[in-house]
Amino acid sequence: MSSVAPTPSPAPPHPDLPGLHEAVVRWYGSAARDLPWRDPRCGPWGVLVSEFMLQQTPVARVLPVWRSWLQRWPRPEDLAAEPAGEAVRAWGRLGYPRRALRLHAAATEIVARHGGQVPADHAALLALPGVGTYTAAAVAVFAFGDRRTVVDTNIRRVHARAVSGRGLPSRSLTAAEARLADELMPADDDLAVAWNQAVMELGALVCTARTPRCAACPLFGTCAWVAAGRPAPEETPRGQAWHGTDRQVRGALLAVLRAGTEPVPARHLLGPVDPADLVHLPAEGLRALERLNGLDAPPEQRHRALEGLLADGLAAEDARGVSLPG
Known part of the structure; x- marks a missing residue:
């Protein structure tokens, strides 16, 4: 008579989950920032x-x-x-x-x-x-106070290092990372909420992307990344360009609109303007327009940025000019 071997239980994601939870939550109790949205009265x-x-x-x-x-x-x-x-x-x-x-x-x-x-x-x-x-x-x-898994960049980075031994998480959330986050969650509702808050804060203050302060980390003695010799990340984060981009020009155009209370003629946003035409702009609007002109963005880039603001609903245009949406 043959017998079927029982299916082995999956290995826990960490050898000491209660100890992991206790160390991080205890650290949070003494190191957390006093942020107003964390106040129970918020x-x-x-x-x-x-x-x-x-x-x-x-x-x-x-x-x-x-x-x-x-x-x-x-x-x-x-x-x-x-x-x-x-x-x-x-x-x-x-x-x-x-x-x-x-x-x-x-x-x-x-x-x-x-x-x-x-x-x-x-x-x-x-x-x-x-x-x-x-x-x-x-x-x-x-x-x-729901017991749900919260996974942001800071939490993913702590999980990647402390549990998986990786220098950094993947650029975008993977199914394996989501599964690990679920497996690391405490069963108790209140502890689960505290765990989410604590891991997020640990990633923001200590286990940072570029200069982690390992000596100050409550998981230093059990961190899989430290134990592995702190290997370099498999993927190097790429910084986002800003200067000279359409995003910068869009932001400068929007700053002019935010500063004014009246519609701004499109020609003022799209190219050099005679100062005599700007008497309707408040002082902050004039400063914002000076900053926009200081970017030396070519006319086609200004046109593209303005069209993008209009298409996204961040600006509106009528016969009087361009303004914030109503």
């Missing part, structure tokens, strides 16, 4: 705004804009009641200003479909404009 709207703003933007740049945003629009209905262009204006120089339009659209949807309250349901969060897989999970975890 509320889900403040968390959602922070998650939109923190996409590809450092905390130091987000903090003053987040504070002014929440002071002006403390509830979704406050933002939804304003024109979308005001959201773009208040976005300032955070970059990737389409996020402002999407956040305005999300606020409008929250008012229309959820009674002005950020929904706690993950599927409802995911259905909001501008909310993708990461943002929905992050708001569900950090605003509502």
Whole structure:
């Protein structure tokens, strides 16, 4: 009579998961930054705004804009009641200003479909404009205490080094990395929320991409990357060009529109202008136009950048000129 060997249980992703959780969460308890969206009194709207703003933007740049945003629009209905262009204006120089339009659209949807309250349901969060897989999970975890896996660049980097022994994670999230993140999650709901926060903070403050402070890391003694001799990453991150790009010109054009309260004639945005024609611009608008002219962008690049702003809904044009969207 033959017998079938039992299927072996999969090996755990780390030899001491409870110890891993305890070390990182304990470190977070003493080293975490005091950020306003982590305050229990902040509320889900403040968390959602922070998650939109923190996409590809450092905390130091987000903090003053987040504070002014929440002071002006403390509830979704406050933002939804304003024109979308005001959201773009208040976005300032955070970059990737389409996020402002999407956040305005999300606020409008929250008012229309959820009674002005950020929904706690993950599927409802995911259905909001501008909310993708990461943002929905992050708001569900950090605003509502759900046990969900949050995977951002900082978390992926800690997982890659401390558990997988790699210098850096892949350029984009892989199925293996997502599976590892799930396997590393604590079973307890409260501990899972703390774990997500702690690993993210560890990646932001200690296990950084270019100059990790290994001696200050709570996982130094068990880190697989350190044990392997800190091998070089398989892929070297490439910095994003900025100077001379269409993105830089788009940002400079948008700065002129943000500074003004009246439409700006397109000719002022697309080429040299007689100073006598600029009396309608406020002082900040004139400075923004000087910065735009200082880029020495060729006319075709200015045209391309303006067309891109119009196509993306970040600007509107009528017979009077170009302005922020209504």
